[in-house]
Amino acid sequence: MPPSVTPNWAFEREHWRRGHVRVAGVDEAGRGAWAGPVTVAAVLLPGLATDYPFRDSKQLSAAQRETYAEEVRRVAVAWAVEHAWPQEIAQLNILGATHAAAARALARLDPAPQALITDYLRLHTALPLLAPPRADALSYSVAAASLLAKTERDRLMTELDSQYPGYGFAGHKGYGAPAHRTALERLGVSDVHRRTFAPIARMLETSPDRLPSPTEKEP
Template structure:
């Protein structure tokens, strides 16, 4: 093929092509320049990832689809973030999505980059039928234990949606409430509603911990989000416990408290 377009022009036009039958794509496939063939391969890989994301999204929508077909309207996906850290709250979210919600690539928040989580957070907040967030503080975790505090945070998140949730999809937990529910092992990779709630909970908690990082810069909360990293443990032993933020019932924190 005689070169009609520059490689830069081809690169720009490929950004907007989604269909393999596009006349321009068919034409440039015949361009034997190495740079053009590299661009074509890159486009093909990107399209394959997009197809996989669409397929995964449709698979993850099956639980919601089945429940909609059974007549349920307000299906809440529930997940939490922050069971394991030594500091900060446990945060839960309940998200109810409309039937036409479409966000390929949505999955367990831990599998997403920070940039993508932030982007998805805005898209979920802007398109969800309802979003609720529930928080249980470090002091409440010490009072009730982390498992019970997690359930309390989840119930608060459900109540915060301000709607009459008629079915719950939860990430591997049962709640002591009358609402029909299904716990799913690794639910944030199996249900779009749970995945959406995991994104909301993760971004909410991360922002909280980043705020603590600004308030207590010596602890580096914005780096470890309260988990027991070497940086955090060193700061804990050097500067002591942050009242109301460190979980004093957790062993590493308890040891510092008892030795002070």
């Protein structure tokens, strides 16, 4: 686990000084996975500069993430989580699909944000945007979004584990772990795998696909 870093309100204050009171944090989970969705959360915290226990989800255990994600939902002024599934990722590429999911999440926030902070994700938006690296570890708003994105995606991957037994989704969450590669060699590529990602595309070129092609219906 990376060394713990305590977030603060420095990036939010940059927006506040310019009169943008409602600042939303945005973060994603699953961009590098071989299977399942990329998940984006947007969170609008009260602009009170309160210290929260929120941290970058990568710094926390699964149990801590669940506890703090529930706290995010409790204290947030507004929050939303959206997914881009493999079909959309194939159509838009992973960055485009991430942007599309972020746009959907932001559109659901009520009240609407006046400014944004992301973890180095340069969204196409008319809103004032700060996109520093490691914002999920440095900004309370982005850390809160990180927690929601990670816990919601993990929940979905655990559900997919029961729908697609044998791949081990509940364990590796769709990332390129050795156990995932072994399962793919044994079972073939499923319709929740990202067929445009290089490791999966190479596998499809060299071995027959044993499961049905993707359908319009998403899990």
